[in-house]
Amino acid sequence: MAYITGPDVVKYACTCGLLKPISQLYFCRYCCQLRCGFCVCHEVDSHFCGKCCENLPSSEARLKKNRCGNCYVCPSCQQELSTRIGSKGPSNPDDPKSTPKKMYYLSCLYCRWSSRDVGIPDQSAATGGWPDRENVHANRLQEIIDMYKAVVLAEKQQKEKDKKKQRGKYLSYTDRTGVTAASLRKRIGLPADIQHSLLKTKPKEPEPVIPKEEVEDLPEDIFTKLVKLMEVTTIEQRLLQTDVQPITVDMLFPIHKQLSIKRSLRCRSCEHNVSKPEYNPNSVKFKIQLFAYYHIPEIRIVTVEPLRAGRASELIVKFTNPTQHQTTIAFLPLDSVAEEAVGEEASFNQQEASFDAIKQSASLTSLSSQPSSLLSLSSRQPSITIKPRAIVQEVTADVAIPASKVILPPRDDAAEYDDSGDTHNIQDDPKLVVWRRSNKAFVKLLVTPRENLPINTEVIIGFTMQHVYTNTIATTVENKEPDKHDHNIKVFLTIGNLVGSD
Known part of the structure; x- marks a missing residue:
């Protein structure tokens, strides 16, 4: 049937x-409630490559722009590229009995695209070393990124300074006695306030862009020349390489494969895990798997x-x-x-009121006089x-x-x-x-x-x-x-x- x-x-x-x-549902055993993907907090546990299963820490993945350094995808159809072996003459030209020299190139088994189509030279080792196309605007982009990082840092320091002013006149025991941190720094020969000096320094702005007065003219046959669609890239292919945005297919270069993540899901109400996978990228098991399919x-x-x-x-x-x-x-x-939904809404309002009370008590009470339990509650951001x-x-x-x-x-x-x-x-x-x-x-x-x-x-x-x-x-x-x-x-x-x- x-x-x-x-x-x-x-x-x-x-x-x-x-x-x-x-x-598509989870079941929290501590709250005894169903949770969907919008009711849980998503936390990234690890970054890994889906092809070579290399595990990367978060800092290294951020440095590599969430890309694997060894694996590539096809710029034409976005499938994984395979390393193929080709021969290139004898290894020793003087010896007629010498075996042909092995050379390696990248090839797509789906659309038959290869690195030889765009003139990338073959490599003598299969481990990689494929040349990457350099972006001519890399220095300019890095200057802009550094400027915005400095702006974010200055805004964060200003917010921290404003919070300290709102907490009260005396921030610590040394402020009550008159021996402040600024006076101690002055006695030992350090600047009075490091954060204050950082706030005064403005972030370095990049050089302004100078427009060109003379612009190259369009070709005369731009409206009369026939367009060969097989030689023109699609919008999807161009957006995959935003730094270059190739117009023709002979300018397509291999793209580093994007990293995958393993994420753990946490209940927003009780902050217990409802799903937590194994750290090893080769494992498909879960340490915690509270799927509703196993409980409901x-x-x-x-x-x-x-x-x-x-x-x-x-x-x-x-x-x-x-x-x-x-x-x-x-x-x-x-x-x-129907009464159950009303009770959930009341508990939600009560939880909001408790969070507001914690924030208000943290703003009125100095941090040095708070006990450790209240300090951990006030410093921890509620879900x-x-x-x-x-x-x-x-x-x-x-x-x-x-x-x-x-x-x-x-x-x-x-x-x-x-x-x-x-x-x-x-x-x-x-x-x-x-x-x-x-x-x-x-x-x-x-x-x-x-x-x-x-x-x-x-x-x-x-x-x-x-x-x-x-x-x-x-x-x-x-x-x-x-x-x-x-x-x-x-x-x-x-x-x-x-x-x-x-």
């Missing part, structure tokens, strides 16, 4: 209000009867328990969890929490909410190869559960599309799935038993298009 699956068929409501498939029951559409306006249709949905603990699924209407938004999804059909519940046993990998059909002796409602095996169950629901809907209208239903989640993280030292609580998730299913009446 083929399941009706797809990225837009079954969607779960995230805590922030966005609708995402279960494959998965829903798939099995079959659905033809949908007609105002008539009840039978819908069979498959539920799968991915956890190692038994869970119970109950069905609730969408309006039953930016996302305020829950209303779910924007129109429901075009009503679902008959069943009163009974569905029990799903824990996941057992060996049960996939067991043909005994063990049902764990669970007494199910035959009107609700039509089939079960291991940790899976087929549930029958009645769906009634709303009247006065035009034909071919997309039918969308929604309900609240309440399942028992078993949290294995011990909240306290005394209580080491797993914590069980009900977790509510809003689910929206696109079950098909509306057909005409009989």
